[in-house]
Amino acid sequence: MLIDHLELVMFAVAVALLLRGYPVAFTLAGVGLLFAFIGAYFQQGYFASGDVNFLRPFYSRIFGLMDETNEVLVAVPLFIFMGVMLERSQVAGELLQTMGRLFGSLPGGLGLSVTFVGMLLAASTGIVGATVVTMGMISLPSMLKYKYDKGLACGSIAAAGTLGQIIPPSIVLVILGDTISNEYIKARRAVGDWAPDPVSVGDLFVGALLPGLMLVGLYMGYQILLAIFRPQMSPAMDVTEKVTAAEVMRVLFPPILLIFAVLGSILYGIATPTEAAAVGAVGAILLAGGRAEEGSPWPQYLALFGLIATFVLTRFFDLRLTRTVIEPNDLIGIWLTAAMLGLFTLGLAACLLRVWRSGILANVMQSTTKVTAMVFVILIGAQLFNLTFRGLGGEETVHEILSAV
Template identity: 50%
Template sequence: MIEFLPLLMFVVICLVLMLGYPVAFSLAGVAMLFAGAAISLGHFDPSFLSALPSRLFGTISNTTLIAVPLFVLMGVLLEKSRLAEELLGNMAALFGRRPGGLGISVIVVGMLLAASTGIVGATVVTMGLLSLPSMLGRGYDPRIATGTICATGTLGQIIPPSIALVLLGDTLSSAYQQAQLDMGIFTPKTLSVGDLFIGAMIPGLLLVLLYLAYMVGNAALRPSRVPPATDLEPPSTLVLLKGLLPPVLLIFAVLGSILIGAATPTEAAGVGALGAALLAGLRGKLSVSLLAEVSRETLKVTCMVFMILIGAAVFSLVFRGLGGDELIQDFFHGMPGGVFTATLLVMIVIFLLGFILDFIEITFVVVPIVGPILLAMGVDPIWLGIMIALNLQTSFLTPPFGFALFYLRGVAPASVPTSQIYRGVVPYIALQVLMLILLSLWPELATWLPGLVRN
């Protein structure tokens, strides 16, 4: 019975989080309670906890994680400067006079907004407030309108520079080094957040193309569900460029500096934050009150992330001290089907946990447990990171617990029933499952470009 303490601890933390208790304190509190119980039973060496101060210091002083507040700052600045509102208006006017044009504009703007903010909730709420009334008012089927907004909002999970990829990259880097040390490799290879950014480009763009193909298919086969907005006048070239170029140039400045090796992801995040501030200033939106509001929002998100990081560090240390990693490793190695079955099981568990946990908790709690084991079995770390990000993106869309559905329900009018939102995301869930299958069959979709850039 005592050997199953790690699994019991994992079940207890899931139950505690489902009850709504603060994540960071729940992780650390449950871990310390189990450590105390195991010490009293003589099943846990108290000296194991002596590694905790150095682990916490390493977490707080991690230079990679400095990218988190900088990317959050960039996203909040772009949101508050109403750049998305202007861009959506221009794109809607450009495409809207064609069947499905409004849907296409929402997908394109959602992609750019996801790349700019990297936060699912912010993108879904922003797109819901800006585009849903316009789409419904012009006769769009509510299922297509709501499904498109939810799906494009979740692109923030996979389109770089994504905060999810920053956190996944840091966690998988530690897991990759741990896996190599466990295999007796004492000069381990490294994995950077930039590798995940580059690896996510092809799958992310392919997913956007699948979304666009679905909208074009609706326009061709069922135009009455996605009617043209004949009241919109196409914008002039100057107006279009004025709305489109700033966010595109900002995204290229961030990703381009990483691709050419001119900046690390952390330094590129600084470029993005500065660029967002310059764009807000050029639009006349930069003020002391705006900076104060943006700073408060950035501080809230950053504190949440780092407190969860500290709680997760305590949890993972106690989990390993109780022998949890050995228990899971023996379980995976004893499964029929080897690495395929083990990876499939992990993906199913992460998908189900995505219903009740945010990506931050999953990244800091689940990935450190299963990551070293899968990587030691030969799974490519870049491929694994992209698969986890796509998997969580699919989970956040899936009824009845998908987070994106809750975000949109909060801003959608009462005239749109929840059942239509659920039905609207089903085709997009199918497209994301298709993308996961394609990535499983051809891992090179995620690994080819990073290998090319490295060489």
């Protein structure tokens, strides 16, 4: 009977509502709460007492999720800020236009450009919505203009846009890393291991990098095969103005440098994901500030000079301030480093002022707040759904299904 398997009915109802287009957060929370009362009415699972007292831990789970000591989730708004800032500052649009001119003269070149830019945006933003919208607005009209197959054009944009779900720094991986780490620690403690090694977000980033690149390779391989065997589906475009190597480097170098700064610092263990997210947010401000006022990139150069000089000074001087005795040479190095950091701060402040005066900053902050709120509301709804699902015996059902496979 269905009453004996309410957890499966609950899952099916949630999937059906999501496919109907209802908001994820309210669907998860609403279905979870509804089936908690249904389970209590029919006295199923942990609701056999006829009430919903099993949901009492919901409050502690929410406060545990948002605990002030949980630094991992701080990376979420920072990565979102970085992605929205890059999208608002037209970095994505300029990348698409330049890559389109570079590869567009080849059959399937526009599709390859979309996939390549989608990979770069995924690695520099970590969010999906802004990427898909940007590429759809810029690339889709051009692809349809040059008689691309509609399904191929839309599929290429949608597939490239969703690369942000798997290629680091993905917001999904940040949230999964925090959740998996907590559950892994609980599982290890349940079997008597009181000092387990946690699963870090950096580990997930390392694990997701190769599959993400493989997925990009498969997308591009499919587009190349279509261009060879069905050239009418992805014809070449007429490129009247060739792109120069200098122009390609000018467009590609800043995002690649930002990707290296964010991902490199995580993968090499130099910074935690939260610290790397802060680096990415600062880098996005510098990139946006240089584009806010064309022809005057001095704040970027000033900040870059100060940053490089600081790294160089750390190689030649001991800059620790907690020492009892500081050598005169090191003292000079400390003052020089402070001066270079001052130059970096001045350049960053100038870029931030430019972004604010252009109106970009206000839009970015609003979008960041909305997306961050959406992410955390989904987390709260998922906690309620998960608690009810487990209360109805869903955990045991899943275990039985997987064991029987």
